[in-house]
Amino acid sequence: MDVFFYIAGVVAIVSTIMAISGRNAIHSLLYLILSLLAISVIFYLLSAPFIAALEVIIYAGAIMVLFIFVTMMLNIGLERETEKKWLKPRMWIIPSILAAVLLVNLIFALKSVQTIPSDKEAILPKQVGISLFSTYLLGVEIAAILLMAGVIGAYHLGSQKKKVKHRFLEIK
């Protein structure tokens, strides 16, 4: 089981690096989707099949489609010379130092902290549902309110009156 975990982990890391360093927007998005799929495999190996499935359905299958949709609409997929100027090698220095500090931290944490055993019994969707609607009910309700705000905002933005008047374009 551990071998699969490391394979998925390496795929996730490599594809994420490709996603942030690529210059072609659509190719970067494809690597990001691959990275999400690898993370979903890791969730599955950690005996959380429900979360793994939701990761694929919601992140890889719905949100990323919207990203690609917008990228296609704006037609920014092609490589541009200007983007090379935006990403100078000098800009990597501070993030690299910060990331190295985090890496050292992580290595020490892995040595000392107890990790979750990977051969636990699988947590089924039913258990997730029960704990969502009892222990974590407040979180679910807050998320619902947030989504409601999003829906109202989208309705407000989309509810402009039609300006084109033509007998063929009028509905009914």
Place this chain on the structure above:
Amino acid sequence: MKYVFIIAGVLLIALTIAAGLIWVERRLLSVWQDRLGPNRVGPFGLGQVVADTIKLFFKEDWVPPFSDRPVFVLAPGILMVTILLTFAVVPFGPNFYVYDSNIGILFFLGNSSLGVYSIVLGGWASNNKYSLIGAMRASAQMLTYEVFMGLSLMGVVMMADSFSFCKIVEAQKGGWFFIPQFIGFIVFFIAGIAETHRLPFDIPEAEGELIAGYHSEYSGMKFGMFFVGEYLGVTLISALIATLFFGGWLGPSFLPPVFWFLFKTFFFICVFILLRASLPRPRYDQLMELGWKVLLPLALLNLLVTGAILIFLK
């Protein structure tokens, strides 16, 4: 060893049905349109499938120089992979399935949402305005119809108390879910047509206005993958309708369970073809309106009522 046989069997059945559908669809369409259809190659024109396949294999496999080559080549494969993967969780018979996953329905939904990429990327990589418009329509249509495709199945999940396809079939021994979940069935069926972008919902490829939409630039076996992928999708949705709402392999015991499953699947494939023969294509905004204003509320209502009745009966 047993696994190898089952996987080979499932692949063989799925691919044979999908390839055979090329002939079945053309013959059935011609029956309903009062003409003969392909009847020259072999008995009843059955050799047409082989002839078509050979033709596709030997066509020039052209990748347009203006396309995004890696994505262009990758796109048709995604469709085949996602659909064939889903067949792994569909039970063909009591002991005839590749893997009885306890998240079976979610596995199907995940794969169908990944299948969208095939069309979107295929259309984008072609670098052609008709293909791009087709890809945009496809992404909007499939994203919309996925939402309540999942919601319409939740009633079935609640009644069977499981996401596993095998348990759902076994839960239907007392009666097929098609009667208590009639609204769920209708919504799933319409969403299934939209997901496989078959006529009447073939707006992404609409040959009258977009030439062929997302696969205008494809030729040879790459086009063949889109072509067979569409038939595989039809087979998959029909198999799922049979499994989820019509008792899967359950049936009178004088014939083997696999036969009942294939019979029901084939019946729904014929319904798909009949719909193609009889209904006109709606306009794009009509499709979206039907989705968000009619089908989504219906699916939610079905979910609410099913939940309320199940709690009441407990």
